[in-house]
Amino acid sequence: MKNIIDLLGKESDYYLNHECKTIDKSLLHLPGSDTIDRIWIDSDRNLPTLNSLQRLLNHGRLGGTxxxxxxxxxxxxxxxxxxxxxxxxxxxxxxxxxxxxIEGGCNGVASTFGVLSSVARKYAHKIPFIVKLNHNELLTYPNSYNQVMFGTVEDAWNMGATAVGATIYFGSEESRRQIVEVAEAFDYAHELGMATILWCYLRNNDFKKDGVDYHSAADLTGQANHLGVTIKADIVKQKLPSNNGGFKAIHFGKTDERMYTKLTSDHPIDLCRYQVANGYMGRVGLINSGGASSGASDLHEAVVTAIVNKRAGGMGLISGRKAFQKPMNEGVELLNAIQDVYLNKDITIA
Structure with a gap:
């Protein structure tokens, strides 16, 4: 804990002692060693899918938490x-x-069909594979933002995957096609017994208004999460909210002023809790993304994101560039520092 406080410096009180006065923690379904028995056992997920979720939750340094x-x-x-x-x-x-x-003690590794299939026979039984089904490739010119399928659910199952992942660019012109494609893919993945993780991202140039980017606004990302859990994602991945009021700034959608006065504040933990709430009050776990590598500040940013996610009621972090865009030993140290936040019992739900 001393290392975390030293790393946060003057920010330690702001993040570690914040008391959430918006959505009370008693309303949340919080992560725990009994997540499957307490939360998922009442769902329609079949036994093989519950086994896959449990395997993911049991692996690595955070296994059983x-x-x-x-x-x-x-x-x-x-x-x-x-x-x-x-x-x-x-x-x-x-x-x-x-x-x-593996060296970083992760619960699982999420990557492409090509990456995971090339080493599947050697590693699929050693760490849970999460196969990303669709992608946006940036070689098409001019660039467009559109997720397309790169393989099939059955391909992922055949390589021994524990889960499949997919992205929907909510708000984009292609989003409704993506919703249908991913919903069908997730349904088949559950049928085969694999867990499902959805990258609930926003993409629309009109989500930028008066010089402010609302792609990570709490109200917009919260609604994206709510759409994601509706198509039966077992876990949703979302960017940590950086602001709020996207609907109001764009003059789009339906709002209630209590979304901004009662259910959120301007504190990052309260904004993140709104994301958790939109995942059926935590029944579907929220993992926040680690974001781009910033160099020397990566460790500080990763630990802050982990603290915000945990204290908000989320279930973890999915961090890539901050870990793999540096020497492997430093990447392992960063992943372990993130995990230490979740292992630290003094860092509690706000």
Whole structure:
């Protein structure tokens, strides 16, 4: 705890002692060692899917806590391999991606069909595989923001995947097609006994207004989460909220002023709790993304994000670039620092 306080410095009181006066913690379904028995046992998920969820929750340093730490490396497609791996060319080799997840004590590794299939026989039984079904590739010119399927659910099952992942760009012109595609894919994944994780991202140039970017606004991302759990995602991935009031700024959608006065405040933990609430009050776990690598500030940013997520009622972090865009030993240290937040019993729900 002393290391965390030293790392936060003057911010330690702001993050560690904040009391949430918006959505009370008693209303939340919080992560725990009994998550499957307490939360998921009443759902329609079949037994193999419950087994897959339990396997994911039982693996790595956070195994048995109800929290997860996942390494996601799909940036080779989503951004370009060169831009992603130039800081550390080691990760052009898929085996090193999986090794980082194992050495880093992660619950699972999320990556592309190509990455995971190339080493599946060696590693699928050693760490839970999360196969990302769709991607936005940036070689088409001019660039567009559209997620397309790169493989099938059955392909993921055949390589021994524990879960499948997918992205929907809510708010984009293609979002309704993506909703249908991903809903059908998740239904089939559950039928085969795999868990489902949805990247609930927003993409629309009109979500920027008067110089403010609302792609990570609590009200917009919260609604994206709510759409995601509606198509039966077992876990939702979302960016940590950086502001609020997207609906009001854009003059779009339906709102109630209590969304901004009673259910949220301007504190990051309260904004994140609104995201948790939109996942059926935590029945569907929220994992926040670690974001881009900023260099020297990566450790501080990762720990802050983990504290905000945990104290809000989330179930973990999915951090990629901050870990793999540096030497492997430093990546392992960063992943362990994130996990230490969730293992620390003094960091409690706000």
């Amino acid at each position: 109800g929290y997860v730490s996942i390494l996601p490396v799909d940036q080779g497609i989503e951004h370009t391999a060169g831009a992603s791996f130039a800081p550390n060319p080691l990760y052009f080799d898929p085996e090193n991606i999986v090794k980082l997840a």
